Amino acid sequence: MGVAADALLDLPAWQAILDREAGVFAELAPGASVGFVPRRVAGPDGALRSSAMPSVAPLEMLAWERDAGGMTACLRSYRGLADAGCDVLFFCERGALEAVLARAGSDALGEMKRRIRAGAILLMVLRTRGELRARGYEDFLESLGLPFMGACR
Amino acid sequence: MSTQTTGESRYAALFRPGRIGRFETRNLIKYGACCVSNYNERDGTITERELARTRVIAATGCGMITNQGAYPDPRGEGKAYFRQVAIFDDRFLPQFEQIARAIHDGGAVAIQQILHAGRYGGIDLGYCVQPSIVPQTLPHFRPPREMSKEDIRQCVREHAEAAARAVRAGFDGTEVTSFMGYLLANFNSKFTNQRSDEYGGSIRNRGRFMRELIDAIKQATPEHPLVIRLNGNELMDQWGGNDEDECFELMAQAVERGVDMISVTVGWQEAPASSIGRDVAPGHWNYLAARAKRSFPDTLIAFGNRLPDPGMANECIAKREFDYWEVCRPLLADPEMVHKIRAGRGEEIRRCIGALNCLSRLFRDLPYTCTMNPALGHEVEPEYAITPAAVKKKVMVIGAGPAGMECAITAAKRGHAVTVFERGERIGGSLLGYAAHDLARPDDLLSVVRHYEIMAAKLGVELRFNTEANAKLMRSVLHQYDACVVAAGAGIDLEAYAGLPGRERLIDALEVARGRATPGKRVVVIGGGKIGLTLAESLRQGGADVTIIEPSKRIAGDVMPSFKWRHTAWVEELGIRTLLQSRVLRVDADSVTVVDAKGVETRLSADSVIAAAPRKSRQALFAEFEWMIDELHGCGDALIPRGLDAAIHEGYRLGARL
Numbered sequence A: 001m002g003v004a005a006d007a008l009l010d011l012p013a014w015q016a017i018l019d020r021e022a023g024v025f026a027e028l029a030p031g032a033s034v035g036f037v038p039r040r041v042a043g044p045d046g047a048l049r050s051s052a053m054p055s056v057a058p059l060e061m062l063a064w065e066r067d068a069g070g071m072t073a074c075l076r077s078y079r080g081l082a083d084a085g086c087d088v089l090f091f092c093e094r095g096a097l098e099a100v101l102a103r104a105g106s107d108a109l110g111e112m113k114r115r116i117r118a119g120a121i122l123l124m125v126l127r128t129r130g131e132l133r134a135r136g137y138e139d140f141l142e143s144l145g146l147p148f149m150g151a152c153r
Numbered sequence B: 001m002s003t004q005t006t007g008e009s010r011y012a013a014l015f016r017p018g019r020i021g022r023f024e025t026r027n028l029i030k031y032g033a034c035c036v037s038n039y040n041e042r043d044g045t046i047t048e049r050e051l052a053r054t055r056v057i058a059a060t061g062c063g064m065i066t067n068q069g070a071y072p073d074p075r076g077e078g079k080a081y082f083r084q085v086a087i088f089d090d091r092f093l094p095q096f097e098q099i100a101r102a103i104h105d106g107g108a109v110a111i112q113q114i115l116h117a118g119r120y121g122g123i124d125l126g127y128c129v130q131p132s133i134v135p136q137t138l139p140h141f142r143p144p145r146e147m148s149k150e151d152i153r154q155c156v157r158e159h160a161e162a163a164a165r166a167v168r169a170g171f172d173g174t175e176v177t178s179f180m181g182y183l184l185a186n187f188n189s190k191f192t193n194q195r196s197d198e199y200g201g202s203i204r205n206r207g208r209f210m211r212e213l214i215d216a217i218k219q220a221t222p223e224h225p226l227v228i229r230l231n232g233n234e235l236m237d238q239w240g241g242n243d244e245d246e247c248f249e250l251m252a253q254a255v256e257r258g259v260d261m262i263s264v265t266v267g268w269q270e271a272p273a274s275s276i277g278r279d280v281a282p283g284h285w286n287y288l289a290a291r292a293k294r295s296f297p298d299t300l301i302a303f304g305n306r307l308p309d310p311g312m313a314n315e316c317i318a319k320r321e322f323d324y325w326e327v328c329r330p331l332l333a334d335p336e337m338v339h340k341i342r343a344g345r346g347e348e349i350r351r352c353i354g355a356l357n358c359l360s361r362l363f364r365d366l367p368y369t370c371t372m373n374p375a376l377g378h379e380v381e382p383e384y385a386i387t388p389a390a391v392k393k394k395v396m397v398i399g400a401g402p403a404g405m406e407c408a409i410t411a412a413k414r415g416h417a418v419t420v421f422e423r424g425e426r427i428g429g430s431l432l433g434y435a436a437h438d439l440a441r442p443d444d445l446l447s448v449v450r451h452y453e454i455m456a457a458k459l460g461v462e463l464r465f466n467t468e469a470n471a472k473l474m475r476s477v478l479h480q481y482d483a484c485v486v487a488a489g490a491g492i493d494l495e496a497y498a499g500l501p502g503r504e505r506l507i508d509a510l511e512v513a514r515g516r517a518t519p520g521k522r523v524v525v526i527g528g529g530k531i532g533l534t535l536a537e538s539l540r541q542g543g544a545d546v547t548i549i550e551p552s553k554r555i556a557g558d559v560m561p562s563f564k565w566r567h568t569a570w571v572e573e574l575g576i577r578t579l580l581q582s583r584v585l586r587v588d589a590d591s592v593t594v595v596d597a598k599g600v601e602t603r604l605s606a607d608s609v610i611a612a613a614p615r616k617s618r619q620a621l622f623a624e625f626e627w628m629i630d631e632l633h634g635c636g637d638a639l640i641p642r643g644l645d646a647a648i649h650e651g652y653r654l655g656a657r658l
């Protein structure tokens, strides 16, 4: 069973957040897609393993997808990084998505940003910078405190 | 009789001679590879601009000088920067020969660094290479490809060939770097190395690539020392990277293969925490070098990350915490630093303020420059040199902020007689206000002010404080000066609020910054740029309840790219409320009404409303003085409001040509 799976499956709650925060996603091009999976999954022996591997046993991925009408929350199958089917992938520690959902009515993306900073949500980009820019990701990623143009600290 | 200079006895440990392999160094200062410059051709050929810069580096007085990281493969997989130098072919030899010669002429041991950027490489390609396919965490970098065993063998061969080529060019030794997450670090890390063959898995396997690299380079250049840069801490724990103990285990493997020196570094580019930024206290990471020295007493240890203070470095060496002070940015900011401390003129050093304008520019594919050293990167242009003025003039400078003072001391160095008129009572201008509220390290900013105070005194620049510059003043000094430089800075444009109900209640942010106005406990700051943010953070830390109103989509729009994240993180951590895409509708005695982009109005309780934007240049003097003086110039924020970097650079350029 995936860690943090319950929050991940709560599609109506995620849809409400996407509707509420529509402005942040306004620049995303149709076809853009962001995925969320638990950071660790239990293997056949019960031990937890990283899901950030080229291939893993299928597990459910929460996807935020952009179509002509706006953002939609849905579930997809995740089989590993090699074929993730999204542009940006978030790996979530136990409790991180619950915390974001708990702020659904007020500051969900702010909470997401805080969780990213605290290391409870990690992301991986699966496209080049140019592709991400062409798909309108700059605003969304910067709003999460992720330096689009590279970091040096 | 002792022939030691004052500085040599004061910094006795630093100025002790040293030895690496069969090469003697005149002191224990290593110029760190800090020169990926983006000054070169896109194909990796070294330019005249680079060679001129290198001659300055060669003359720094260091005992050992590391030339910038060159990528070793013809495909460009190792290439991290837009105009990085290449060393994969003999056609690059002539320029490397010139660089090695220049370093030797300057009296230093010459080390060439080989830099394969791995995860951060392939800048001209659609991909980068890594031990395993671990996608990027920062959008800036390329999608990964896994290296096959044949790729690894070829890569090791290319490193060895590059090392041999460097030695043929006249370098005394070579260095491989895993600084900030390059290929070597990618193999060593359990985050980026998820291979299941003999190059991945256990720490011994992960270190195999490094050991093979060391063996191959040692075989190719048996008479020449090899330096390896390894992380003492990756700061990548939250990604599942190596912890500190693992980093030291990897160092042990390098020692076992006979490297001559370990240069200890900190952090990866994608690490969430600061490693060398202004918010890290100088000396913070010294413990890593000390641990390396304790663990490997027979191997030379070089260290310098965020260690800008020669006194502290001297002490560390004296205490055997490391063997060589490896300096990078302090020597960008002041290439004369070593000579100054040697001559007992340490107080004249221009300190690196750590704000990372240099690296920020590299990430934007621009040539690097330095806030504190306006000539850096322009060494090839005579226009940037400080030469004696052909006609000695009497120069009046209006404003003792960084632009005015930089212009004043540069002009004074050229032989002009300079008087600075300042309406305040000390040097610094708006920098003093920033420093008073800076949460990172006010001392960095104040070091700029101190530098101007010291240099003005040494160069005989006359300072007239508490003197308002206006037409009356100008009439009183009519025909006494040949040139006037208006460097009066910028203020907050309160006129922009002309139609705002309650505008008389607005407080000017600069008045608060300078301590001339004291806000209450419920504060609203209009403007989420650097002035508004700096004040908001400081007031919040002092216990006030603070809200920022920003008309655009994001805060920190005018902040240096490498520091934006720092402000946004502080805003989060301190719990400062931000209302974006919003503007103020009215200001009342105990509240302010705000409207957002959707037209929704909000009333916020506030006992003080601070206007921190927009800024407006103080340009009135240009019109007033136009017919009263021969030459009239302007520089810094008085032309267009920007910041410290533009102020210092413009002040210098103007001072160099007056």
Ligand SMILES: Cc1cc2nc3c(=O)[nH]c(=O)nc-3n(C[C@H](O)[C@H](O)[C@H](O)COP(=O)(O)O)c2cc1C
Pocket: B032, B033, B034, B035, B036, B037, B068, B069, B113, B115, B177, B178, B179, B229, B265, B276, B304, B305, B306, B307, B326, B327, B328, B329, B330, B358, B359, B362, B368
């Ligand atoms: C402009 C610039 C270029 C750099 N280029 C390299 C490089 O080519 N290879 C490398 O290993 N480190 C490089 N570095 C890192 C420095 O060598 C050094 O480790 C880092 O700046 C921290 O030391 P400092 O606090 O003395 O600056 C560079 C740093 C800067 C600021």
Ligand code: SF4
Pocket: B329, B330, B332, B333, B351, B352, B353, B354, B355, B356, B357, B358, B359, B369, B370, B371, B372, B373
């Ligand atoms: S740009 Fe800033 S951080 Fe870089 S060397 Fe200059 S003063 Fe230091």
